[in-house]
Amino acid sequence: MASSQNKESTRLSVRNYATIGIFSVLMIILAIAVAIPAMSVLYFSLFISSPLIAFLSAPLFTFMVLKVHKRGTVLIYCLIMAILYLISGTPYLAAWFLLSALLGELAMTGRDAYKKFARITISWIICSLFRATNGMIDIWFFSKQYLASGVSKAHFNQVVHFYYSAPWILLILLLTAIGASLGGLVSTKLMKKHFVKSELLR
């Protein structure tokens, strides 16, 4: 009886799906709230937007993973993102996010990984890096469509200059990884200070 209850508890429940869905919405809205105003300033949108989103969304991701603390949480979160990209007419980004889902979940393998802050942060860094490359993929493979979509030539030239340069790409990815790591660090403190203390998270 006890073992069957334990077996049951490792599966994702309706409550867990609700948590994943609701926190995914919060992360998407936070990302949009940062990304849209960032579009008006070129260097901000290129270098600051992704690291800032990675930093600000980290507590939401950490809380979601700790609250559910079951295998498959990261996978489902990334799959939701992939579905959104698929619906939005960018199946190549959906495929890209499938890879992110697999790697993000792979980072959470091992016993009690879903309860370890370090592992959650690693998984978040992977997800953030994949998200940061979205714009680059658009430029690398669909530059004609990007230019034809109505953006000014000045903007396009600047973006191309940075996205076709390996050092700049590495800098963007490095900044994103730093943003996600700092976000993970702050999340750990916030979770311990507020939710572990109040026993909302165990």
Add this chain to the structure above:
Amino acid sequence: MRRPAVHVDFRAKLAVFALMFVLSALLIHDVSVCLAMLFMTLYLCAQSFYRAGIVYFLTGCTIAFLRSLPGVEGITILLPDVLLFAILRITLVIMAAYAMMRMPPGEITAAFMKMRLPSALALPITFMLRFAPTVRGEFRTVFAALRMRGLLSMTHPLRTFEYTLIPVITRSTVLSDNLAASAELRGISNPGIHSSLRLIRFQKIDSLLLLLAFGFSAICLYIDRWVMT
């Protein structure tokens, strides 16, 4: 007597949403985006979302007008045209999403079951659609409480971030538990065949709507690529 709204199947709404997403990425000229918005206004009004339809359409037209003004072209660093360009297209997508977000969660769940989408994906998406319209209200409540206590400060951004995020997380957790409990009470995790009080059927009106949506999209693309250039 108020005329009943046209009932559109969730799958048709999902198809319109995907179509508008693709259209927003393909259309180059703002006039064609506004034309697509006009269709979406009619689509929303047909479902009795008059206010949302008109507000979004007027917002789109205002943005298109601002983009047409001389001097708002992007200049190396400051790129107001890119921002307005994005907002205009996002508004079109929001119009399509609005009709889906206003649907009863039970109907969405039933539609997902009919589409045979795995519950591991169908359930989170259903909860997402149910929760998305309330997010603004959640943040507004938290900001109002912070403002009242004088805790909103730009001089301490990290502290403000913490004071904003923690109540939002707490409130969202309570809400997710309540939504999950409500779904459980209705037997969502029952492994048997689920029945629904609402008729989940792709009807003639849905086919007609999709036909109109595709036709209108083709017209928008034609005007965008051959008439405007």
